[in-house]
Amino acid sequence: xxxxxxxxxxxxxxxxxxxxxxxxxxxxxxxxxxxxxxxxxxxxxxxxxxxxxxxxxxxxxxxxxxxxxxxxxxxxxxxxxxxxxxxxxxxxxxxxxxxxxxxxxxxxxxxxxxxxxxxxxxxxxxxxxxxxxxxxxxxxxxxxxxxxxxxxxxxxxxxxxxxxxxxxxxxxxxxxxxxxxxxxxxxxxxxxxxxxxxxxxxxxxxxxxxxxxxxxxxxxxxxxxxxxxxxxxxxxxxxxxxxxxxxxxxxxxxxxxxxxxxxxxxxxxxxxxxxxxxxxxxxxxxxxxxxxxxxxxxxxxxxxxxxxxxxxxxxxxxxxxxxxxxxxxxxxxxxxxxxxxxxxxxxxxxxxxxxxxxxxxxxxxxxxxxxx
Amino acid sequence: xxxxxxxxxxxxxxxxxxxxxxxxxxxxxxxxxxxxxxxxxxxxxxxxxxxxxxxxxxxxxxxxxxxxxxxxxxxxxxxxxxxxxxxxxxxxxxxxxxxxxxxxxxxxxxxxxxxxxxxxxxxxxxxxxxxxxxxxxxxxxxxxxxxxxxxxxxxxxxxxxxxxxxxxxxxxxxxxxxxxxxxxxxxxxxxxxxxxxxxxxxxxxxxxxxxxxxxxxxxxxxxxxxxxxxxxxxxxxxxxxxxxxxxxxxxxxxxxxxxxxxxxxxxxxxxxxxxxxxxxxxxxxxxxxxxxxxxxxxxxxxxxxxxxxxxxxxxxxxxxxxxxxxxxxxxxxxxxxxxxxxxxxxxxxxxxxxxxxxxxxxxxx
Numbered sequence: 001x002x003x004x005x006x007x008x009x010x011x012x013x014x015x016x017x018x019x020x021x022x023x024x025x026x027x028x029x030x031x032x033x034x035x036x037x038x039x040x041x042x043x044x045x046x047x048x049x050x051x052x053x054x055x056x057x058x059x060x061x062x063x064x065x066x067x068x069x070x071x072x073x074x075x076x077x078x079x080x081x082x083x084x085x086x087x088x089x090x091x092x093x094x095x096x097x098x099x100x101x102x103x104x105x106x107x108x109x110x111x112x113x114x115x116x117x118x119x120x121x122x123x124x125x126x127x128x129x130x131x132x133x134x135x136x137x138x139x140x141x142x143x144x145x146x147x148x149x150x151x152x153x154x155x156x157x158x159x160x161x162x163x164x165x166x167x168x169x170x171x172x173x174x175x176x177x178x179x180x181x182x183x184x185x186x187x188x189x190x191x192x193x194x195x196x197x198x199x200x201x202x203x204x205x206x207x208x209x210x211x212x213x214x215x216x217x218x219x220x221x222x223x224x225x226x227x228x229x230x231x232x233x234x235x236x237x238x239x240x241x242x243x244x245x246x247x248x249x250x251x252x253x254x255x256x257x258x259x260x261x262x263x264x265x266x267x268x269x270x271x272x273x274x275x276x277x278x279x280x281x282x283x284x285x286x287x288x289x290x291x292x293x294x295x296x297x298x299x300x301x302x303x304x305x306x307x308x309x310x311x312x313x314x315x316x317x318x319x320x321x322x323x324x325x326x327x328x329x330x331x332x333x334x335x336x337x338x339x340x341x342x343x344x345x346x347x348x349x350x351x352x353x354x355x356x357x358x359x360x361x362x363x364x365x366x367x368x369x370x371x372x
Numbered sequence: 373x374x375x376x377x378x379x380x381x382x383x384x385x386x387x388x389x390x391x392x393x394x395x396x397x398x399x400x401x402x403x404x405x406x407x408x409x410x411x412x413x414x415x416x417x418x419x420x421x422x423x424x425x426x427x428x429x430x431x432x433x434x435x436x437x438x439x440x441x442x443x444x445x446x447x448x449x450x451x452x453x454x455x456x457x458x459x460x461x462x463x464x465x466x467x468x469x470x471x472x473x474x475x476x477x478x479x480x481x482x483x484x485x486x487x488x489x490x491x492x493x494x495x496x497x498x499x500x501x502x503x504x505x506x507x508x509x510x511x512x513x514x515x516x517x518x519x520x521x522x523x524x525x526x527x528x529x530x531x532x533x534x535x536x537x538x539x540x541x542x543x544x545x546x547x548x549x550x551x552x553x554x555x556x557x558x559x560x561x562x563x564x565x566x567x568x569x570x571x572x573x574x575x576x577x578x579x580x581x582x583x584x585x586x587x588x589x590x591x592x593x594x595x596x597x598x599x600x601x602x603x604x605x606x607x608x609x610x611x612x613x614x615x616x617x618x619x620x621x622x623x624x625x626x627x628x629x630x631x632x633x634x635x636x637x638x639x640x641x642x643x644x645x646x647x648x649x650x651x652x653x654x655x656x657x658x659x660x661x662x663x664x665x666x667x668x669x670x671x672x673x674x675x676x677x678x679x680x681x682x683x684x685x686x687x688x689x690x691x692x693x694x695x696x697x698x699x700x701x702x703x704x705x706x707x708x709x710x711x712x713x714x715x716x717x718x719x720x721x722x723x724x725x726x727x728x729x730x731x732x733x734x735x736x737x
Contacts, residue, residue: 052637084634087632089657101643104648105643
């Protein structure tokens with residue numbers, strides 16, 4: 001049982017001028033499943049490796065249970081790590097791989113065997129204990145890597161994109177498996193991924209990083225989705241990504257295509273306060289719906305938006321419709337709208353759309369910060 | 373018309389049987405393979421001709437010579453040329469008591485000790501050097517890599533001559549030793565086995581062996597078999613270890629760079645000290661390379677020749693079978709004996725390599 005604290009933790013690689021992780025402040029609660037997510041180059045792996053002791057903490061500190069571990073070697077930090085390529089020892093059997101850390105720690109052979117079997121049972125690996133990693137499938141190797149971490153009963157689990165080498169189906173299965181396992185063991189976990197679906201489905205809380213190792217927002221998946229702190233988080237969380245556009249401020253709202261999209265009072269006040277002439281407006285593909293016969297629910301913004309369809313991606317349950325607003329330049333980045341998969345529109349069709357009430361996001365176009 | 377243009381049997385048949393082109397008949401498929409096969413042989417033929425001419429034929433001729441008596445002064449196929457003597461040469465080398473057998477057996481003994489010391493030492497040293505220059509935090513890596521590899525690319529004769537000067541009776545080594553008040557041995561000429569020298573420190577007289585050790589094997593007393601390498605041979609061992617470890621270091625270096633960084637980091641997380649990591653993870657993962665280096669090392673060290681020629685022509689305490697094979701042929705003009713020695717050495721290397729590969733399997737997974 002442990003808590004982890006990054007306190008102004010910074011990592012500058014030798015020879016680099018810009019930090020890979022810049023003054024990271026992050027608290028991970030006891031038993032929490034924290035996911036670090038961000039695009040490549042955002043330093044998420046670096047942040048994890050700093051906690052592991054594989055990268056130096058240049059300034060600031062990292063605490064486990066309130067004690068600074070920044071200068072301790074990995075073995076003295078009471079952590080276990082699952083690597084992206086699993087990093088199994090190819091010359092050892094599955095059992096030896098899982099028990100290696102205990103062997104180094106001087107745990108007796110019988111006790112070691114018992115712990116390895118217990119973990120193997122948990123991961124359905126009992127049959128493979130005498131095999132070498134080469135004789136296992138990708139999914140089994142992944143479970144051995146998990147087993148190697150579990151056997152040690154560490155204070156913190158560190159996982160560095162452990163699912164990225166699995167095929168799509170197995171990834172979804174293993175995703176829920178890991179989340180269940182973590183809930184059962186109750187071990188504090190830091191999990192790194194570039195996949196926002198993994199982040200949203202697995203994490204109790206998710207920390208979003210962006211290029212340059214700057215932390216953007218830490219919150220529950222729900223809040224990240226509903227109230228992204230800035231335009232970057234808004235664009236990163238959610239699939240397909242949120243439609244983000246610069247729009248001119250007009251009396252009562254913003255100009256979108258050839259109509260005015262009214263803004264909430266809160267957003268309008270913030271815009272006025274900042275004295276902005278333009279804002280970044282964000283609308284999720286699932287916040288836009290097709291208007292048929294004017295049956296808009298009470299309070300929805302029936303804005304009279306018209307979208308000319310340029311491309312339709314059918315996914316079965318859903319259809320993603322790409323197109324431009326009538327009144328906009330057709331060469332602009334197209335808007336994405338999530339549609340009912342059963343009634344996809346045709347290319348070239350002009351659709352009447354409405355934006356669901358209070359589901360628009362407004363950001364400062366210069367700082368990217370949320371206005372409402 | 374070249375071979376590839378010639379109509380083959382299958383092509384002719386398919387033209388006659390008038391089958392539709394879209395379904396290749398069995399004969400046609402065979403024909404394609406036949407033409408391709410012939411073209412293939414055509415392409416490898418230059419290399420093949422050279423191999424047969426300069427490798428296979430000389431080996432077969434040498435095998436023939438080993439069953440004859442021949443001075444080398446006559447042509448091979450003249451009437452006064454090599455005289456067939458059957459297994460006589462092999463008998464002289466293996467069973468008939470005499471100077472020929474004694475020389476050869478002594479050479480094998482010398483070489484045995486040479487291999488026993490050189491192979492493990494060069495393997496350990498080259499692995500050590502490779503680990504050293506593979507260190508992420510080492511500065512001036514490429515300087516050290518070049519420095520360690522340098523002896524391997526320098527001519528063996530040149531290096532042997534330098535060592536000859538160093539280890540001569542009044543050479544640099546003895547000069548340095550004398551400043552510390554030590555009288556160095558006459559390195560290259562000293563014929564005593566080093567184990568004898570060590571025993572004599574403890575008061576055992578090497579010239580008065582215990583009774584059991586006076587029995588002979590292959591014409592040599594057990595006492596002599598167990599004498600260890602002569603002091604002169606030790607110099608050769610140092611020289612060879614120094615020159616070859618650069619090459620083997622490169623092999624280990626290549627293998628080390630194949631060990632994934634993640635695995636190394638996993639050992640750090642698992643709590644291994646650097647010695648534990650080296651012993652329990654790095655070395656086992658390098659096993660294929662270790663086996664390769666041991667095999668190459670053993671093959672090479674059983675054939676040591678250049679250095680022996682420079683250090684001690686006619687010095688029986690460092691002579692090796694390869695050297696004796698040469699000496700018998702070109703100094704004593706007994707080409708039959710020389711060739712027979714070469715084939716016995718060949719057999720010995722084959723058997724030892726086979727045993728070694730049986731004992732240390734290559735695969736780690």
